[in-house]
């Protein structure tokens with residue numbers, strides 16, 4: 001899954017992953033992180049998700065990273081904000097009010113650039129990456145966020161049924177990637193209505209990861 005794959009998806013507007021409302025697990029479980037208003041929430045591989053609108057509307061600051069400038073420009077436009085754009089070392093920074101989105105590859109984002117964050121929200125980020133990258137991704141997130149608590153949403157289905165992304169990430173894999181850094185708790189799961197892409201049964205799972 002290289003950068004060109006995702007750039008192409010955004011150029012062709014093939015963004016079936018983009019939901020038209022905030023994710024129900026975000027709405028239900030994010031308050032359980034008990035963050036103060038103004039807390040800094042990191043949203044890796046953020047797209048132009050309405051989850052960001054929800055986080056901002058609930059008084060949080062959002063720091064995201066996304067490869068596609070098309071996604072970032074749409075996000076700001078849909079938020080009704082005009083970003084100031086500056087260059088960081090390997091990534092560009094789009095900033096307005098309580099939001100800062102880095103344009104670039106997550107693996108190029110350093111802890112110093114990200115700054116301190118109070119929580120991470122991962123929906124369709126881990127599961128957007130192929131298995132070889134997921135190992136590195138989980139470690140990188142723990143590293144640059146200094147193991148900030150996380151609400152993670154994964155998807156579990158028969159990988160033989162469909163090629164990813166999104167990729168199936170089963171319980172044992174979540175535990176394998178994250179238990180070195182976090183205490184991992186499954187919060188809930190539900191069946192994806194109509195199955196994944198209407199083709200195979202799939203379960204969405206919410207996880208709370210607390211720093212060890």
Ligand SMILES: C[S@@+](CC[C@H](N)C(=O)[O-])C[C@H]1O[C@@H](n2cnc3c(N)ncnc32)[C@H](O)[C@@H]1O
Pocket residue numbers: 006007017018019044045046047048049065066067068071104105106107123124125128165
């Ligand atoms: C499956 S989408 C999910 C977007 C968003 N989290 C949501 O829930 O709508 C994955 C997003 O990650 C971006 N992406 C993929 N690989 C990336 C990388 N290595 N660094 C930064 N962004 C990446 C893609 O452009 C795409 O917008």
